[in-house]
Amino acid sequence: MDNFQTVLRFFMNQKATIGYSFMALLTIGGERVFSMVSFQCPCNHDQNFAYGLTFLLGPAGVLLILGLFFSTRLWRLYTGCCLNPMKLCPRGNCFGSLRVFMNIFSGACVAPVMWLCVALLNGTFYECAVSGLDDNLVVDLFCKNKTLKCREELARVPCDRSKLTADERMELLLMFRAQSQILGWCIIIISAFVGLLGTCYTNCRSKVSYLQLTFWKRYVEKEKECFDTFAADYANKLAERNLQSFFENNDPVPFPFPNHRAWEEIS
Amino acid sequence: MDNFQTVLRFFMNQKATIGYSFMALLTIGGERVFSMVSFQCPCNHDQNFAYGLTFLLGPAGVLLILGLFFSTRLWRLYTGCCLNPMKLCPRGNCFGSLRVFMNIFSGACVAPVMWLCVALLNGTFYECAVSGLDDNLVVDLFCKNKTLKCREELARVPCDRSKLTADERMELLLMFRAQSQILGWCIIIISAFVGLLGTCYTNCRSKVSYLQLTFWKRYVEKEKECFDTFAADYANKLAERNLQSFFENNDPVPFPFPNHRAWEEIS
Amino acid sequence: MDNFQTVLRFFMNQKATIGYSFMALLTIGGERVFSMVSFQCPCNHDQNFAYGLTFLLGPAGVLLILGLFFSTRLWRLYTGCCLNPMKLCPRGNCFGSLRVFMNIFSGACVAPVMWLCVALLNGTFYECAVSGLDDNLVVDLFCKNKTLKCREELARVPCDRSKLTADERMELLLMFRAQSQILGWCIIIISAFVGLLGTCYTNCRSKVSYLQLTFWKRYVEKEKECFDTFAADYANKLAERNLQSFFENNDPVPFPFPNHRAWEEIS
Numbered sequence: 001m002d003n004f005q006t007v008l009r010f011f012m013n014q015k016a017t018i019g020y021s022f023m024a025l026l027t028i029g030g031e032r033v034f035s036m037v038s039f040q041c042p043c044n045h046d047q048n049f050a051y052g053l054t055f056l057l058g059p060a061g062v063l064l065i066l067g068l069f070f071s072t073r074l075w076r077l078y079t080g081c082c083l084n085p086m087k088l089c090p091r092g093n094c095f096g097s098l099r100v101f102m103n104i105f106s107g108a109c110v111a112p113v114m115w116l117c118v119a120l121l122n123g124t125f126y127e128c129a130v131s132g133l134d135d136n137l138v139v140d141l142f143c144k145n146k147t148l149k150c151r152e153e154l155a156r157v158p159c160d161r162s163k164l165t166a167d168e169r170m171e172l173l174l175m176f177r178a179q180s181q182i183l184g185w186c187i188i189i190i191s192a193f194v195g196l197l198g199t200c201y202t203n204c205r206s207k208v209s210y211l212q213l214t215f216w217k218r219y220v221e222k223e224k225e226c227f228d229t230f231a232a233d234y235a236n237k238l239a240e241r242n243l244q245s246f247f248e249n250n251d252p253v254p255f256p257f258p259n260h261r262a263w264e265e266i267s
Numbered sequence: 268m269d270n271f272q273t274v275l276r277f278f279m280n281q282k283a284t285i286g287y288s289f290m291a292l293l294t295i296g297g298e299r300v301f302s303m304v305s306f307q308c309p310c311n312h313d314q315n316f317a318y319g320l321t322f323l324l325g326p327a328g329v330l331l332i333l334g335l336f337f338s339t340r341l342w343r344l345y346t347g348c349c350l351n352p353m354k355l356c357p358r359g360n361c362f363g364s365l366r367v368f369m370n371i372f373s374g375a376c377v378a379p380v381m382w383l384c385v386a387l388l389n390g391t392f393y394e395c396a397v398s399g400l401d402d403n404l405v406v407d408l409f410c411k412n413k414t415l416k417c418r419e420e421l422a423r424v425p426c427d428r429s430k431l432t433a434d435e436r437m438e439l440l441l442m443f444r445a446q447s448q449i450l451g452w453c454i455i456i457i458s459a460f461v462g463l464l465g466t467c468y469t470n471c472r473s474k475v476s477y478l479q480l481t482f483w484k485r486y487v488e489k490e491k492e493c494f495d496t497f498a499a500d501y502a503n504k505l506a507e508r509n510l511q512s513f514f515e516n517n518d519p520v521p522f523p524f525p526n527h528r529a530w531e532e533i534s
Numbered sequence: 535m536d537n538f539q540t541v542l543r544f545f546m547n548q549k550a551t552i553g554y555s556f557m558a559l560l561t562i563g564g565e566r567v568f569s570m571v572s573f574q575c576p577c578n579h580d581q582n583f584a585y586g587l588t589f590l591l592g593p594a595g596v597l598l599i600l601g602l603f604f605s606t607r608l609w610r611l612y613t614g615c616c617l618n619p620m621k622l623c624p625r626g627n628c629f630g631s632l633r634v635f636m637n638i639f640s641g642a643c644v645a646p647v648m649w650l651c652v653a654l655l656n657g658t659f660y661e662c663a664v665s666g667l668d669d670n671l672v673v674d675l676f677c678k679n680k681t682l683k684c685r686e687e688l689a690r691v692p693c694d695r696s697k698l699t700a701d702e703r704m705e706l707l708l709m710f711r712a713q714s715q716i717l718g719w720c721i722i723i724i725s726a727f728v729g730l731l732g733t734c735y736t737n738c739r740s741k742v743s744y745l746q747l748t749f750w751k752r753y754v755e756k757e758k759e760c761f762d763t764f765a766a767d768y769a770n771k772l773a774e775r776n777l778q779s780f781f782e783n784n785d786p787v788p789f790p791f792p793n794h795r796a797w798e799e800i801s
Contacts (some may be wrong), residue, residue: 065463171578219769
């Protein structure tokens with residue numbers, strides 16, 4: 001039983017890692033499903049770019065918005081701000097809430113960046129998008145050392161219907177894929193570096209030492225858990241009392257309850 | 268046993284997420300079934316547009332109406348309004364009930380928008396609808412760089428009976444599908460954005476803090492549960508008393524019971 | 535039961551070894567997956583070098599950053615350094631923290647070096663990178679004693695589409711692979727040597743004897759374990775007390791708690 005507890009505690013400590021791994025697997029699976037089932041490059045001069053870009057950026061945008069949606073901290077900070085704008089800038093400096101916003105935003109960016117990386121490493125969407133580019137400069141770059149047909153048939157390269165020779169087509173496809181993957185790795189490294197710098201900065205500015213910080217993190221977690229239990233308990237008691245008084249048609253018994261100001265303070 | 272409780276509580280907290288996932292799966296499955304079994308484009312100049320649009324918007328309308336049907340809040344607000352129209356506009360401002368209506372309407376819109384997105388991402392319905400368009404401008408756009416036959420045969424493209432070459436037909440089909448999917452992603456992103464803005468707005472205008480809000484949400488849930496139990500209990504007791512007094516043919520014993528006004532108030 | 539304890543203790547002692555073996559297996563598996571699924575040399579003069587280098591160094595960079603991320607010691611040293619730069623250089627000599635930084639960095643280098651070795655021993659990435667080199671000196675070296683075509687077709691060697699004879703192509707491929715593996719073994723030997731020297735140096739400079747050192751290592755481990763348990767316990771108690779006082783709307787009972795200075799000292 002003790003061993004089981006140890007294993008459980010180990011997994012609880014690695015919660016964040018497990019969560020991110022799960023998210024990565026989900027993203028990869030989703031990308032596979034999309035590029036298999038739904039994605040089919042139109043191979044059309046006017047639409048390729050818009051279509052490819054939609055599949056690259058659309059899901060990323062949706063993931064970003066979902067990330068903001070499920071952020072408890074955003075709503076905790078945000079509630080009642082219209083009625084009391086002073087809350088965002090207590091004592092004249094808006095810097096604190098700006099930093100919290102940055103923090104929330106960067107947290108919500110994890111999933112979209114993951115999607116972008118997975119999609120770019122696979123390369124299907126980028127292929128379609130870039131083959132529809134109409135800019136002369138780009139087309140010249142792609143069709144260097146190729147026959148004249150290349151310029152006309154560029155948009156048909158992702159599909160199997162171009163009039164180019166199989167060799168030329170293969171070459172173009174491999175080039176697109178290589179560009180896509182290089183771009184994907186660049187995004188991965190840049191975002192990892194930015195994440196490291198950000199963590200450095202926040203840790204650097206914190207007034208408390210590292211061990212104290214870990215203690216407070218654990219405290220906050222525990223408090224959230226306990227808050228849930230306590231809230232459920234109190235809500236249950238309150239509901240029973242109110243309904244009893246309603247059905248029996250008499251005055252409710254007094255009930256100890258935190259006032260409005262106390263709620264404001266703990267938020 | 269404790270572990271099981273934790274798992275159960277986790278799933279209860281994710282109730283909304285699970286519900287929406289279930290709804291999404293149901294929508295996708297329904298769309299598949301419809302487009303496989305029931306949908307068959309007439310490939311006819313005059314009917315294509317109406318037929319495609321019916322399949323796109325018909326189920327969406329039905330889902331909207333169903334959503335309004337099963338909204339408890341709508342009926343709670345609405346009962347007795349005909350007899351007492353003042354109830355909708357207490358103290359002269361109808362703004363409050365208008366906001367509640369907006370709220371209910373947006374909640375009922377989730378399923379129709381989901382249907383629209385799934386149907387557009389699949390593209391079968393849109394294909395049929397758009398190929399029946401008669402407008403010269405649109406047809407010119409579709410048949411650019413194509414043979415003259417294209418204009419005549421446009422309506423037959425979704426079926427396999429057009430006289431166009433397989434290549435041309437494929438090109439048109441891919442173009443329609445691309446348009447449909449781009450449109451679908453646009454709707455997804457716009458509705459996600461609107462949802463985020465709406466949540467921002469309601470949270471912004473709320474007078475209570477976020478934690479208090481979560482507490483009240485839980486309280487309302489509990490109250491509903493308790494109300495069910497209490498109501499069943501009291502109804503049982505009342506029925507027994509009345510029947511007893513009826514069979515024993517004597518006056519019913521007095522019974523504490525909330526009066527009519529109290530019922531009105533809690534609604 | 536006693537035997538089980540012995541086995542468990544044996545494995546606990548070999549924790550580091552098991553961890554490194556696991557990491558090595560993961561690296562090898564990851565390299566295989568990447569070179570099978572994702573990697574496809576573009577066989578293009580301009581891109582080969584960038585593409586191959588991206589796959590060689592990109593994952594290594596990501597692993598380095600991840601290693602720094604999960605280093606507890608780095609953050610323990612680093613917190614609060616901006617607010618109090620004196621902390622990094624206590625009593626005027628920055629040598630101590632510099633040594634700790636070196637230590638942390640070398641620890642984080644293990645995984646990237648492992649990746650480099652595995653990738654070079656396999657040779658796929660190096661092949662692609664080196665075949666895209668444009669430098670005359672290198673090309674001359676590669677194409678010594680070969681036909682003139684060799685210079686033109688060098689970039690197409692990793693793919694199966696070059697116009698060289700199968701014999702010549704095979705010769706070039708084997709040469710590339712041999713270079714890659716020699717490079718890989720060099721890196722392995724150099725890093726092992728550097729690791730040995732580093733351990734020698736730190737043991738040489740330590741004031742305590744080897745047995746004392748092993749005792750301290752074990753003590754530090756135990757302390758960390760105990761700290762976790764104690765912190766969880768105290769956080770739980772504190773959270774319960776605060777929430778109880780909040781819901782019952784009265785003053786919290788006093789709670790013994792270490793002050794800020796004590797936290798600073800133990801970090």
